[in-house]
Amino acid sequence: MPELPEVETTKRGISPHVKNQRVSKVILRRKNLRWPITPALSEDLPGQVIDSVARRGKYLLLATGKGTLLIHLGMSGSLRIVDAKQAAGKHDHVDILFGNQRILRYTDPRRFGCMLWHKADISQHPLLISLGPEPLDSEFDANYLFSKSRGKSATIKTFIMDSKIVVGVGNIYANESLFMAGINPKRRAGKIALARYVKLVDCIKQVLQKAIDVGGTTLRDFTDSNGEPGYFSQSLQVYGRKGLACVACQTILKEIRLGQRSTVYCPRCQR
DNA sequence: ACTTCGACCTGTTGGC
DNA sequence: TGCCAACAGGTCGAAG
Numbered sequence: 001m002p003e004l005p006e007v008e009t010t011k012r013g014i015s016p017h018v019k020n021q022r023v024s025k026v027i028l029r030r031k032n033l034r035w036p037i038t039p040a041l042s043e044d045l046p047g048q049v050i051d052s053v054a055r056r057g058k059y060l061l062l063a064t065g066k067g068t069l070l071i072h073l074g075m076s077g078s079l080r081i082v083d084a085k086q087a088a089g090k091h092d093h094v095d096i097l098f099g100n101q102r103i104l105r106y107t108d109p110r111r112f113g114c115m116l117w118h119k120a121d122i123s124q125h126p127l128l129i130s131l132g133p134e135p136l137d138s139e140f141d142a143n144y145l146f147s148k149s150r151g152k153s154a155t156i157k158t159f160i161m162d163s164k165i166v167v168g169v170g171n172i173y174a175n176e177s178l179f180m181a182g183i184n185p186k187r188r189a190g191k192i193a194l195a196r197y198v199k200l201v202d203c204i205k206q207v208l209q210k211a212i213d214v215g216g217t218t219l220r221d222f223t224d225s226n227g228e229p230g231y232f233s234q235s236l237q238v239y240g241r242k243g244l245a246c247v248a249c250q251t252i253l254k255e256i257r258l259g260q261r262s263t264v265y266c267p268r269c270q271r
Numbered sequence: 272a273c274t275t276c277g278a279c280c281t282g283t284t285g286g287c
Numbered sequence: 288t289g290c291c292a293a294c295a296g297g298t299c300g301a302a303g
Contacts, residue, residue: 003296034279034299058297075297076281091281110280112297127299154274163298170296217296260276262294275303284294 002073004135004168005211007058009230010079014104015053017081018062021098022049030093034074034114037094041117045069045096057131057167067119070127074112080105132166135204140166142198149189149197158259159189160204169204171261172217172239177204179238184270185263186256210235238264 002010026042048064055061060079062069071079084101094106094115106115118125133140148165157178160169169177178185180203183196192200211217216230237247242255246266255264 006296034297072297074280075295108280109282110295110297112279152273158274161297172296261297273303275301277301278299279297282295284292286292287290 002058002077003170003173003211003217004058005173005208005232006216006230007055007060007073007168008212009216010073011053011055011060014079014081017100017102018050018096018098018104019053020049020051021100021102023047023064023096024099025095025097027095027097028093029088029095030111033093033108033111034072035116037115038117040119041069041115044117044119056128057134057163058170059128061122063122067117068122070114070116070118070122070125071106072114072127074108074110074114076110077106077108077113080107130164132162132164135166135168135208140201140205142194142201145201146192146194146197149192152188152190154189155185155258156183156187156189156192156200157185157261157263160200161259161261166204168208172236173204173207173211175239175264176237177207179265179270180207182270184267185258185265238266240264 023045026045028037028042031037044066045064048066050062050064052063053060054063058072060071082103082105084097084103086103088095091109092105092107096104122128133144149159152159157174159165160177161171161174177200181200183200211232214231217232238253241253242264244253246253246269249266249268251266251268253264254267255262257263
């Protein structure tokens with residue numbers, strides 16, 4: 001479900017409801033997410049005020065005076081703001097109750113996500129420490145990506161999906177960005193010229209920004225924190241369009257697997 | 272140091 | 288219509 005635009009949409013949706021609000025209670029219904037939720041979370045969080053809601057890559061960071069809650073939505077997770085009396089469903093694993101009678105509810109059928117409580121400096125957290133730059137920051141530019149790519153044998157698609165290189169480019173937006181840039185996803189990252197990276201970086205930024213602007217991509221059941229769908233799925237040019245005609249040249253789009261992920265591209269437009 | 276690939280889960284889809 | 292294999296937005300960490 002969530003790539004960077006979906007996580008950003010979630011962040012924007014929950015912020016007004018939780019920022020500067022005091023946690024009254026934490027309900028843990030299921031603790032075995034990707035990593036166990038430690039008792040420290042329900043011991044330390046109640047009584048704390050959420051000072052800020054931030055995003056780093058696909059991680060959400062809720063800061064308090066006592067520590068930071070680090071949340072990842074994995075493949076199928078979501079965070080919703082619900083009313084205090086709203087009954088919990090099968091996959092509603094964590095509720096964070098606030099003084100304003102609202103609940104921040106974590107739902108995740110596959111449980112690939114995580115919810116970790118960290119008391120020390122969050123920027124030094126092992127999951128964050130070696131992440132690459134944010135794709136929408138100015139430091140993520142063609143020179144950066146080009147220099148990182150030298151000597152790399154990975155395909156360009158796998159390369160831009162590597163969070164040590166750049167965060168937040170998941171399978172949907174990797175496919176879309178490469179289509180927009182006219183680059184064949186199988187091409188080796190180390191052999192692509194600087195000029196093509198100029199184009200690619202521009203396309204990655206455009207695709208992600210546009211997806212954020214319309215509230216993310218809804219596939220199956222993604223909705224924002226109010227239950228509203230995202231509208232970027234209407235803009236998808238290649239993802240999920242295997243066997244259909246390329247929007248630019250009508251050639252039938254091809255699907256292959258790269259790094260165990262489905263990869264759709266136009267064999268004519270993408271070289 | 273690098274790359275590849277299994278593993279973690281449940282729900283949905285598509286082919287027979 | 289029903290069954291079951293294959294697949295799904297991620298990414299860590301072991302193995303090679």
